[in-house]
Amino acid sequence: MYTILICDDDRDIVSALDIYLTSEGYQTVKAYDGREAIRAAETHEVHLILMDIMMPELDGIRATARLREGSNVPIILLTAKSEDTDKILGLNIGADDYITKPFNPLEVIARVKSQLRRYTALGGAEKGPGLITAGPIAMDDGAKVVTVDGEPISLTPIEYNILKLLLSHPGQVFSSTQIYEQVWNDPAYGSENTVAVHIRHLREKIEINPAEPRYLKVVWGLGYKIEKGA
Amino acid sequence: MKKLQCSAAAKICAVLVLLAAAFGAGVFGVRALISSVSITRSSWQDSSRFYSAIDERCQNLVEGIEMSQTLEELEKQIAEGTANPLAYADAEALREEKARMEERFSRQNTWFRFRLLTDDGQTLLGTNLKDDEAISRTVKEMHYFSFELWEGGAYGNGHYYDPETAGLNPDAEAAPLKLVLEYGVPEKVDDSIQDEFSQIWRLWDMDRASFDQYLTGFLNLGALTLLALFWLLWTAGHKAGAEGTVTTWQERIWFDLYAVAMIAAVVLLSACTIWAAEQLYWGRSYAVRGEDFDTFFNLGIMGAGALFAVGVGCGTLLLRTLAVRLKAHCLARTTLLCRVVTWMVRTIHDFVRLLPFTWKIVLGFGAYVIVTFFLIMGGVYNGAFMFMYLCLQLALLIFLSWWAYGYYRLRQGTKTIAGGDLEYQIDTRRMPYDLRLQAEDLNNISAGLSAAVDEKMKSERFKAELITNVSHDLKTPLTSIINYVNLLKSTQQTDPKAIEYIEVLDRKSQRLKKLTEDLVEASKASTGVLSVTREKIGMSQLIDQATAEWEEKLSDRRLTLVTTLPEGETWVYADGRHLWRVIDNLLSNCAKYAMEGTRIYLDLERGKGQVALSVKNISRDPLNVPAERLMERFVRGEESRSTEGSGLGLSIARSLTELQGGAFDLAVDGDLFKAIVTLPQAN
Numbered sequence: 001m002y003t004i005l006i007c008d009d010d011r012d013i014v015s016a017l018d019i020y021l022t023s024e025g026y027q028t029v030k031a032y033d034g035r036e037a038i039r040a041a042e043t044h045e046v047h048l049i050l051m052d053i054m055m056p057e058l059d060g061i062r063a064t065a066r067l068r069e070g071s072n073v074p075i076i077l078l079t080a081k082s083e084d085t086d087k088i089l090g091l092n093i094g095a096d097d098y099i100t101k102p103f104n105p106l107e108v109i110a111r112v113k114s115q116l117r118r119y120t121a122l123g124g125a126e127k128g129p130g131l132i133t134a135g136p137i138a139m140d141d142g143a144k145v146v147t148v149d150g151e152p153i154s155l156t157p158i159e160y161n162i163l164k165l166l167l168s169h170p171g172q173v174f175s176s177t178q179i180y181e182q183v184w185n186d187p188a189y190g191s192e193n194t195v196a197v198h199i200r201h202l203r204e205k206i207e208i209n210p211a212e213p214r215y216l217k218v219v220w221g222l223g224y225k226i227e228k229g230a
Numbered sequence: 231m232k233k234l235q236c237s238a239a240a241k242i243c244a245v246l247v248l249l250a251a252a253f254g255a256g257v258f259g260v261r262a263l264i265s266s267v268s269i270t271r272s273s274w275q276d277s278s279r280f281y282s283a284i285d286e287r288c289q290n291l292v293e294g295i296e297m298s299q300t301l302e303e304l305e306k307q308i309a310e311g312t313a314n315p316l317a318y319a320d321a322e323a324l325r326e327e328k329a330r331m332e333e334r335f336s337r338q339n340t341w342f343r344f345r346l347l348t349d350d351g352q353t354l355l356g357t358n359l360k361d362d363e364a365i366s367r368t369v370k371e372m373h374y375f376s377f378e379l380w381e382g383g384a385y386g387n388g389h390y391y392d393p394e395t396a397g398l399n400p401d402a403e404a405a406p407l408k409l410v411l412e413y414g415v416p417e418k419v420d421d422s423i424q425d426e427f428s429q430i431w432r433l434w435d436m437d438r439a440s441f442d443q444y445l446t447g448f449l450n451l452g453a454l455t456l457l458a459l460f461w462l463l464w465t466a467g468h469k470a471g472a473e474g475t476v477t478t479w480q481e482r483i484w485f486d487l488y489a490v491a492m493i494a495a496v497v498l499l500s501a502c503t504i505w506a507a508e509q510l511y512w513g514r515s516y517a518v519r520g521e522d523f524d525t526f527f528n529l530g531i532m533g534a535g536a537l538f539a540v541g542v543g544c545g546t547l548l549l550r551t552l553a554v555r556l557k558a559h560c561l562a563r564t565t566l567l568c569r570v571v572t573w574m575v576r577t578i579h580d581f582v583r584l585l586p587f588t589w590k591i592v593l594g595f596g597a598y599v600i601v602t603f604f605l606i607m608g609g610v611y612n613g614a615f616m617f618m619y620l621c622l623q624l625a626l627l628i629f630l631s632w633w634a635y636g637y638y639r640l641r642q643g644t645k646t647i648a649g650g651d652l653e654y655q656i657d658t659r660r661m662p663y664d665l666r667l668q669a670e671d672l673n674n675i676s677a678g679l680s681a682a683v684d685e686k687m688k689s690e691r692f693k694a695e696l697i698t699n700v701s702h703d704l705k706t707p708l709t710s711i712i713n714y715v716n717l718l719k720s721t722q723q724t725d726p727k728a729i730e731y732i733e734v735l736d737r738k739s740q741r742l743k744k745l746t747e748d749l750v751e752a753s754k755a756s757t758g759v760l761s762v763t764r765e766k767i768g769m770s771q772l773i774d775q776a777t778a779e780w781e782e783k784l785s786d787r788r789l790t791l792v793t794t795l796p797e798g799e800t801w802v803y804a805d806g807r808h809l810w811r812v813i814d815n816l817l818s819n820c821a822k823y824a825m826e827g828t829r830i831y832l833d834l835e836r837g838k839g840q841v842a843l844s845v846k847n848i849s850r851d852p853l854n855v856p857a858e859r860l861m862e863r864f865v866r867g868e869e870s871r872s873t874e875g876s877g878l879g880l881s882i883a884r885s886l887t888e889l890q891g892g893a894f895d896l897a898v899d900g901d902l903f904k905a906i907v908t909l910p911q912a913n
Contacts, residue, residue: 196778
């Protein structure tokens with residue numbers, strides 16, 4: 001039974017999230033500004049925090065920074081700001097993920113689950129010789145098994161090979177041509193489109209919201225990459 | 231000290247002292263001037279006074295000799311009985327006259343010594359020397375006068391008779407009687423015999439004795455005058471109870487006019503003083519003894535002193551006003567000449583300045599050519615002109631260098647400002663006038679630009695803030711709506727109508743979400759708040775990625791994508807994420823508005839440093855609006871707004887393309903809809 005702290009200055013959003021999370025079987029603690037959130041995190045044993053950025057008294061960024069001083073509890077930022085700089089700032093300050101408003105409740109639950117799995121289970125996962133990981137994605141090359149947050153996903157051999165190529169070079173951008181030549185072992189003659197389609201399928205399997213990928217990212221006009229250190 | 235400087239009493243005292251001292255100095259000066267003659271000559275006989283006196287004696291003597299000859303002839307006629315009846319009376323009168331003359335020239339009555347000789351020097355006709363006296367030893371300097379004695383008159387040959395050649399006169403026989411007068415005055419005379427010579431000597435002696443005294447008096451009083459003058463100059467312009475320099479009516483007169491008048495007065499008065507001194511000098515010499523000349527002389531001296539004092543007074547007034555003007559720093563301002571010259575210089579200067587630049591060059595060049603021509607012409611004959619010509623060239627070189635340096639500074643400044651440093655101010659000191667005007671204008675522009683840029687930055691920040699806040703304020707309630715509609719959907723509804731209503735709410739809230747997002751994005755893109763990071767982007771790669779994203783959705787609508795790409799990768803300079811949004815919007819447009827079962831053509835073309843991507847599709851509904859209108863916000867191909875889409879897609883696409891330095895064009899040909907994105911090609 002996990003306890004989730006929900007913090008937003010809009011009470012309706014808090015109660016809506018409360019209903020969703022409670023129906024998923026989580027306990028919730030509510031807070032309506034940054035100060036209350038910090039107090040609640042001190043008094044309750046909290047396993048995850050959903051935190052709005054724009055709040056009175058103490059905003060989400062500052063509160064996150066304050067909480068990070070003594071805890072590594074997962075924090076997901078809820079943000080109405082769609083500015084990239086806000087997201088980057090939030091992640092740099094110690095948040096683990098973010099969801100932009102207006103959000104889909106299902107996406108929230110999926111992200112909450114993912115973060116909780118990572119926070120509770122992944123800590124003890126042993127790193128075998130053939131294990132390649134990036135964020136929640138783990139690939140056991142020996143067993144040819146790929147898991148996301150510990151949940152195995154089924155991939156076609158081509159998808160598997162593409163993911164393996166990208167995972168073994170995190171942060172590096174591969175163009176469609178490079179991926180084609182490496183995975184198919186053939187010179188590419190206008191068959192790059194295939195690569196793009198495969199990667200889209202791959203993204204749909206790995207990412208919670210494929211339109212806003214967190215791990216397998218599209219670098220528009222250049223290629224694809226696995227986010228380094230994600 | 232300040233008090234003393236301002237004291238009116240001290241000033242009046244100084245004026246009185248000045249005038250008194252000047253008067254005294256004048257008196258002593260005139261006296262010293264008169265007596266200076268005695269100092270500069272070695273002997274009292276070496277003076278014009280003496281010469282004129284001795285000449286007069288000589289003339290008198292010659293007249294006396296003529297008279298005695300006339301008398302002799304008259305007596306002879308009387309003795310012969312040929313004289314007219316009145317001759318006796320004449321003779322008597324002549325005899326009286328002769329006696330008086332003899333009396334006058336006798337040793338007892340004069341220091342004048344003479345010898346009358348025939349011109350051969352043999353016969354002595356008359357003298358007032360003693361027998362044992364030689365005239366050459368008696369007198370200080372011997373004078374000669376030779377003359378011919380005719381019947382009825384004497385004709386002098388001049389003063390300087392040479393005794394050596396006298397006897398060799400070839401006309402000796404022709405002349406009736408040739409005579410030589412030797413005369414002079416002894417060096418030592420005294421008051422034992424009183425005549426004009428003793429008087430001259432006495433005055434000379436007196437002058438000689440008192441000259442030092444007069445000079446000392448003059449110098450002392452002159453020093454006192456100067457002291458008083460300096461005091462007056464020092465205190466000039468200061469007045470008790472007044473700050474700064476006080477000017478009077480005198481300072482309102484043009485200085486040069488004042489100076490000319492005063493200098494003329496001083497010169498005139500000095501000339502008068504000297505003239506008076508001269509008159510007095512001569513007058514004293516000729517004054518007949520016994521007349522009351524001394525009183526007149528003294529009065530004359532006083533008058534000369536007064537003239538001198540007035541002259542000094544005039545000079546003092548001039549110096550005083552000069553001092554006041556200098557203290558008040560208004561000398562140049564109150565000088566007519568200076569004002570006129572300043573005015574003329576300024577007028578010419580302004581005229582030249584205001585001349586159009588072209589005229590300046592033309593006139594300057596013309597003047598240069600003329601001057602050069604004359605200098606070269608002159609230089610053929612005269613080296614000085616050649617030198618002046620060289621100097622002119624040097625001056626021209628310096629002038630041009632000055633100009634060039636000014637231009638260089640202007641250029642540097644312009645470059646700096648153009649480089650983005652709007653705060654930069656060009657240093658306009660010692661710049662040529664025309665360049666300075668340019669530089670000042672540029673400085674003003676840069677200041678104005680700087681302000682405008684600041685203003686723009688401020689408004690940009692304001693816009694960005696506004697968009698962020700509005701988007702937050704819209705998104706927060708929208709989040710609640712979507713969430714609660716979702717919750718409502720999960721509840722059990724028995725009424726089929728309620729289920730239908732919830733469906734509507736769900737659909738519309740999703741549409742509202744999309745609209746909000748598009749709205750924020752459109753305003754961000756059109757206000758330029760978005761940050762653009764342009765880099766080398768592969769167009770073929772991007773189109774691949776985009777088609778991969780859209781292929782399924784398009785095929786769901788039975789739309790076929792036909793892509794034509796040139797050989798190899800096509801590189802452009804663009805921001806990948808923004809360019810993706812452009813293509814995404816275009817393809818989403820196709821998905822929404824293209825007629826089902828048709829093909830969508832995606833063509834990429836390279837050429838002339840530009841890359842053009844065109845997207846063509848057949849519209850499902852007739853396009854009843856012109857292409858330009860389609861790009862406006864909230865305009866869609868069909869008038870009804872029932873379909874999905876915000877009507878912002880094309881507007882966003884255009885703004886984003888333009889942000890990246892590209893061009894976005896639409897063309898409508900019947901039902902054919904064509905969008906062209908043109909971007910600069912990267913090498």
